[in-house]
Amino acid sequence: MSTLSTAKGYLGKPRLRHCTFVIRNDKESIFLVFGKDYFEIGKDVGDPRKFMELKRYMDGRHTIPQIAEHTGVNEESVRDIVAMMDEMGMFREELPLDRIKKEDFLRAIDDTAVMWSRQIGYHQLFAGLERNEYPKEVFHGLLLETYQYVKSATRHISNALAHCRDEHHEKILTDYFLDEYNHTDLILQTLENVGIPREVAQTANPLVGTTALIQMLCEIGRQSSLAYIACTSLFEARQEDYATAQASFEKISGNFGHIPDTIEPILQHMRGDIEGGHQSLIERALEHVEYIEAKEAHFVINCVHDLKHAFDLYHDNIISYYNDPASYIPRLYVDYFSL
Secondary structure, eight states, rough: OOOOOTGGGSSSSSOSSEEEEEETSSEEEEEETTTTTEHHHEGGSSOHHHHHHHHHOBBBSSOHHHHHHHHHHOHHHHHHHHHHHHHTOBBOOOOOSEEEEHHHHHHHHHHHHOOOOOHHHTTTHHHHHHHOOOHHHHHHHHHHHHHHHHHHHHHHHHHHHHTTOOHHHHHHHHHHHHHTTTHHHHHHHHHHHHHOHHHHHHHOOOHHHHHHHHHHHHHHHOHHHHHHHHHHHEEEEEEEHHHHHHHHHHHHHTTTTTTTGHHHHHHHHHHHHHHHGGGGGGHTTTTOEEEEEEEHHHHHHHEEEEEEEHHHHHHHHHHHTOOOOSSSHHHSOOEEEEE
């Protein structure tokens, strides 16, 4: 018999807190990652794919009978699973808050940025390159598009500055702009080390996925300086992730016959970001306030989430373009005379 309480209104149409599902073939469990916390659910709950399907309908739009109907899982089993997940604190519960304490907001941003930034690092692009499943052109493409992305920093930072309406944020963004100015040389050095001449890289046309990522950063900066600053928590390098990133880059470059010194310039760029403390800019932005308006907090979180998915599309596009043997590398600018 289900232990599901009907007193909890949010369980009428259950909606999971934002999480990541990890299914490992060497474990008899499914891991659900919420920020820095994770829950382990034994596979005795059923087929992992069916469990993922149940998760799809736990979106706050479907009742338990509807979830059962859509998934083909009997209603009593759905109620038992929902009750179990509720006991583990997995469901979103909306509270009547107009303001959120700064400490709570910063903790949520940090925990979530750690989860999402590591999700970005788990992308099949990096896993495939480490396993030597892609040709060297995909590795070169990763470096070429990284060059385009790094080169765009002053563009999206200056855009956030141009639309900034908070003097304190303006000072933070100005310092950030100066720190990030002209970092492209380290990426160009890395490209030269793998055999792509500097002048060739500088004439490359970015992929559409790269342009979309840059445009999203510009748009976030246009709408909210706080949201833009919060996004730096997602994409700026963290000390605790450096060793993993270094090992990954060395493994990938080694797969294509390069020595570790080949990718030292791009690692130097990463170390510079860590030393600059850019992943903690949001703490500086809120150092003079005690609360943040709930509406603004929701907007900020959604921007960071959208940017996470923009990075996924950026990496997807690198695979699809550079793994195509017919693609020009670097990508050409198509002008009138190309028609």
